[in-house]
Structures are given as C-alpha cells and as structure tokens.
Amino acid sequence: MNVFLWILQILLALVLLAAGGGKLAKPYERTAESMPWARRFSAGQVKTIAALEVIAGLGLVLPAATGVAVVLTPLAAVGTALIMVGAVVTHVQGKEWSQIGPGAVLLVIAVVIAWGRFGPYAW
Template sequence: MNIFLWIVQIILGAAFVLFGSMKTFQYDKAKEGMPWVKDSSKGFVLFVGAAEILGGIGLILPYALGIAPILTPLAAIGIAIIMLAAAIFHGSRKENQAIGMNVVLVILALIVAIGRF
C-alpha cells in the first residue's frame, strides 16, 4: 500500500506543480490553453496556480523528509477541496470534460489523505 500511495503522491504532486507553474509563471500560455483563464482575473489565476504549486509540494516533501508528515494528508485534503471547487466552477461553465478530470483528481487526493492519516 505504501508503494501505491507514493506513486499516487508523486503523480499528483508533479501534475499540480506543473499545472500551477503554468498558471503562475506562464500566464499567457495558460490563457491560450485554458478557456476559463480568459474569463478570470489574473489575480485569481495566479492565486489558483500558487495554491496548486504549494499543494503539489505538500503532497511529497513533508512525508518524504519526515518533517511534519501530517502536512501530506492535509495537503491532499486541500487539493481535494481545490478540485471540488474547480469541478463546480467548470460545471457552471458547462465544461464537462474538465469536470471528469477534477473528479478523478479529487478521488486520488482523498486516497492519499486517507492512506496517510
């Protein structure tokens, strides 16, 4: 089970750091590739990107380093909340494809949270 949790943590952590980095540091590229970014304020997009980067780091580093490992399941819960809010947001915009991905990410984040608590 530990190996499975590490695989999920690494995949989720890497994905969130990459997607969050694009929103935070490559705003114009995010604006081209994600329709919702065009309709949102730059501050909101930067906030979401920063939250995703911190969540992705929080999924891996605390548990890997053994320094405050309780932060890993808390980061997973935070990511699940972000993705649940994203699913609601995309649902209001009728972006059904994005909702499916959000639901998968919520499930994976909850698996990590439950497994690491």
C-alpha cells in the same frame, strides 16, 4: 498499500506542479487563451490558484520524504481535494463537460491519499 500511496502522492504532485507552474510561468492572457475557465477569474485569482496547486504538490511529497512535519502531507491532500472540488464546480458552471473528468479523477486520488495518510497508513 504504503507504496501505492507513495505512487499516488508523486503522480498527483507532478500533475499539480506542472499545472500550477505552467499557470504561474505564463502571463494571464496566455493562460486565458488556452484555458477558457480562466476568463471568469481575475489574473490575481488565477495566479493564487496556481500558487496553491504548487504548494499542494510540494506538500504531498516533501514533508513525508524529509520526515519533517509529516502531518502536512495528508493536509496537502485535503487542500488538493478542495481545489479539485472548486475545479469541478467551475467546469460545471461553465458547461465545460470535457474538463470535469480530469478534475474528478484528481479529486478521488487526493481523497484516497488523505484517507490513507490520516488513517491506516499514517506515518
């Protein structure tokens, strides 16, 4: 199970780093063109969401990999779950039905990681 959790952590971290990094690297206008939900938020809010995604992605792997402050790994998973709840709610409010599934899947993965790392498979 530990290996399975590591795989989930790395995969989720890669998704978060790619998503957050992409939003941070592009100007707000380009992000809003490709992601309709972003139009309902200010540029600062979108950049904050992106920064939180990057921080969560790093937090899912680095503390556990280095052995320093390993409690940050399950906390990053909880933070990711909260971000994904916000994503699902935002997509429901915007009637962006095709976008709900990916957010829901990432939410479930984050919850599994948090459960495993806070619970029976903690460091």
